[in-house]
Amino acid sequence: MVSTVTVYLWVLAFISVFVSLFWMIVNSVSKQHKKEIVVLKNFPKVTVAIPVWNEEKSIISTLECILNLDYPLDKLEIIIVDDKSTDNTVGVVKKFISKHKNILLIEHSKNKGKAGAMNTALSKARGDFFWVYDADSYCSKDLLKNLVSRFYEKNNGDVGAVVSITLIKNQGNVVEKMQRLEYVMTAFIRKLTGTVDTLHITNALSLFKTQLIKKLGGFDEGNLTEDFEIAMRLRSRGYRIVMCEKGNFYTRIPSTIKKMWMQRVRWFRGFIYNNLKYRRMILNRDFGLLGLFQIPLEVFVLITLFVSVIILGFNFLEEIINLVFRVYIASNTLFDIAPNSTTQLVLGLNWNFIFPFFIVLSTAFYLYLEAHKYVGEKWKFYIPSILYLFVYPFFRSMQWVHAALLESFGAKKKW
Amino acid sequence: MVNVFRKDMLVTSFLIALFIFIFGFYIGSMVDESRISNGEELLVITQLDTDSFLTEKEFMNTFEVQDCSLLNNRILELSNNLNEIGKVIEKYNVRKISNDKLYDQLKRKYFLLEIRAYTLRKQILETCESDGSNIILFFYDTQENQESLNQGYALDSVVKNRGDVVIFSIDGGFDEPAVNSLKEYYNVESEPTIIINYETKKEGYINEEEITKLLK
Numbered sequence: 001m002v003s004t005v006t007v008y009l010w011v012l013a014f015i016s017v018f019v020s021l022f023w024m025i026v027n028s029v030s031k032q033h034k035k036e037i038v039v040l041k042n043f044p045k046v047t048v049a050i051p052v053w054n055e056e057k058s059i060i061s062t063l064e065c066i067l068n069l070d071y072p073l074d075k076l077e078i079i080i081v082d083d084k085s086t087d088n089t090v091g092v093v094k095k096f097i098s099k100h101k102n103i104l105l106i107e108h109s110k111n112k113g114k115a116g117a118m119n120t121a122l123s124k125a126r127g128d129f130f131w132v133y134d135a136d137s138y139c140s141k142d143l144l145k146n147l148v149s150r151f152y153e154k155n156n157g158d159v160g161a162v163v164s165i166t167l168i169k170n171q172g173n174v175v176e177k178m179q180r181l182e183y184v185m186t187a188f189i190r191k192l193t194g195t196v197d198t199l200h201i202t203n204a205l206s207l208f209k210t211q212l213i214k215k216l217g218g219f220d221e222g223n224l225t226e227d228f229e230i231a232m233r234l235r236s237r238g239y240r241i242v243m244c245e246k247g248n249f250y251t252r253i254p255s256t257i258k259k260m261w262m263q264r265v266r267w268f269r270g271f272i273y274n275n276l277k278y279r280r281m282i283l284n285r286d287f288g289l290l291g292l293f294q295i296p297l298e299v300f301v302l303i304t305l306f307v308s309v310i311i312l313g314f315n316f317l318e319e320i321i322n323l324v325f326r327v328y329i330a331s332n333t334l335f336d337i338a339p340n341s342t343t344q345l346v347l348g349l350n351w352n353f354i355f356p357f358f359i360v361l362s363t364a365f366y367l368y369l370e371a372h373k374y375v376g377e378k379w380k381f382y383i384p385s386i387l388y389l390f391v392y393p394f395f396r397s398m399q400w401v402h403a404a405l406l407e408s409f410g411a412k413k414k415w
Numbered sequence: 416m417v418n419v420f421r422k423d424m425l426v427t428s429f430l431i432a433l434f435i436f437i438f439g440f441y442i443g444s445m446v447d448e449s450r451i452s453n454g455e456e457l458l459v460i461t462q463l464d465t466d467s468f469l470t471e472k473e474f475m476n477t478f479e480v481q482d483c484s485l486l487n488n489r490i491l492e493l494s495n496n497l498n499e500i501g502k503v504i505e506k507y508n509v510r511k512i513s514n515d516k517l518y519d520q521l522k523r524k525y526f527l528l529e530i531r532a533y534t535l536r537k538q539i540l541e542t543c544e545s546d547g548s549n550i551i552l553f554f555y556d557t558q559e560n561q562e563s564l565n566q567g568y569a570l571d572s573v574v575k576n577r578g579d580v581v582i583f584s585i586d587g588g589f590d591e592p593a594v595n596s597l598k599e600y601y602n603v604e605s606e607p608t609i610i611i612n613y614e615t616k617k618e619g620y621i622n623e624e625e626i627t628k629l630l631k
Binding site: 013024029033333344349 | 424425427428431432435510512564
């Protein structure tokens with residue numbers, strides 16, 4: 001009889017291959033479709049909302065980046081909301097805006113969090129579109145123009161938000177390089193989900209329809225991932241989210257494992273919370289492929305992560321115990337290699353594991369290469385790639401477990 | 416961008432994934448068949464060695480030529496070979512995905528050869544003086560029995576450190592009349608159990624030091 005762990009791995013491998021193949025087909029079909037290019041004749045007014053908290057070092061370069069955008073300045077309304085910074089952010093901003101008319105600074109008397117700051121900006125917004133701009137990010141000059149133009153494409157009347165390709169600013173150490181790969185993959189996956197209309201997440205530089213967001217009640221204050229929540233709310237009300245494939249924005253990412261861990265745990269807590277909040281969408285025909293495939297798949301991945309941690313962790317523990325016993329009982333035989341023939345060595349390999357692992361790795365590797373091609377970055381196989389492919393998934397599982405535990409025990413939400 | 420999704424994309428992906436996995440199972444069963452034929456090949460060679468040994472023994476008995484040193488050496492070699500083959504077959508058995516019956520037949524053949532070698536060794540001891548080597552009959556349990564695993568490690572270590580010990584390993588849970596007779600003879604009720612030099616029975620895990628004390 002084949003062991004339960006083997007059957008579990010086969011099922012997991014089958015689903016992984018099935019999903020990877022689906023995305024491969026989607027990728028290939030989408031390449032054959034011509035993309036519509038809309039040239040803006042009249043530029044609509046855009047409110048750029050910049051929530052800030054202790055950003056004295058980065059805010060000026062952010063503002064300069066916005067002012068240098070390939071977009072008419074008189075069509076930009078910049079609202080900076082200081083969320084009770086404890087450094088000199090306000091002083092630095094005040095000095096800068098004294099020379100610029102279209103920048104407004106609002107100071108919170110107490111810290112309300114990012115969503116609170118965005119809601120403050122939203123209440124003052126007069127633009128047709130509302131652009132959330134993280135203070136530690138910068139973008140390519142053409143990004144805003146491209147984001148806006150997507151709203152004007154044929155059949156895009158029901159689009160509520162446009163998201164852009166996120167890449168990373170700091171790529172110094174191994175932790176950052178590893179995340180770079182994750183961002184590249186994420187951008188590609190978002191492109192693919194956008195292609196089949198299952199995109200249901202927004203990011204740091206997403207563009208929204210101002211009136212629509214106001215009508216929906218603004219951003220959810222107290223939510224750990226308000227950007228994901230607003231995306232789910234838009235989708236649950238029948239609005240679409242599309243991807244802007246021209247122009248990138250660059251964000252700053254955590255540079256230590258601890259900081260990265262805390263950020264991911266916060267994201268994953270937000271994912272769990274918001275999926276539970278919008279659970280009616282799961283397996284709901286009204287939401288098409290999003291409800292019947294995309295969200296269930298994500299929930300399935302989450303569940304399998306837990307089960308994998310338990311099953312494989314238990315198995316791993318068993319192996320460790322075995323090894324400890326072996327070292328204790330017969331350390332002298334530890335490195336003994338049975339004098340088998342090559343045939344016996346090949347036949348003795350665990351093909352039950354090797355075959356599905358090879359297939360899953362091959363499909364993942366293909367998508368990984370395609371992702372690099374998509375964002376226009378050169379692919380190279382180096383230590384961070386190995387860590388990302390083989391070590392990071394284990395950490396990710398642990399982060400999910402951590403997030404689920406915090407969420408189920410109702411731990412205090414920290415940003 | 417236009418929504419490019421079509422239902423046939425899901426169907427196609429599913430079918431290709433299914434094809435890959437059916438192909439995988441096909442490869443798996445081919446590997447299983449190769450394992451079985453490799454195991455059988457190994458056993459055929461051992462069977463021939465056993466037959467050759469028996470023929471030689473019969474010849475010596477009939478023509479009253481007694482070469483105990485030769486007999487001792489041959490049975491020792493045969494037993495050691497069997498021990499190595501046992502490890503290979505057990506490894507194959509753990510990795511199998513199909514052909515349960517054929518694997519059982521392979522194990523059966525193997526255990527019968529082991530019992531035969533064990534018995535022959537006993538017969539030689541009755542007519543020849545012992546060459547000083549030790550024989551350990553080891554009953555183990557394959558069902559996630561940590562004690563059996565640990566006993567296996569301890570025995571491997573004894574074999575490596577002493578060099579004059581031969582192990583005959585028998586799956587105590589294997590349904591074969593000859594195995595049952597052996598268990599009944601030694602009154603083996605649980606695994607792991609070891610029988611040292613046909614006489615001393617020890618149930619439960621016994622460490623290397625204790626085993627060494629009981630050896631010649």
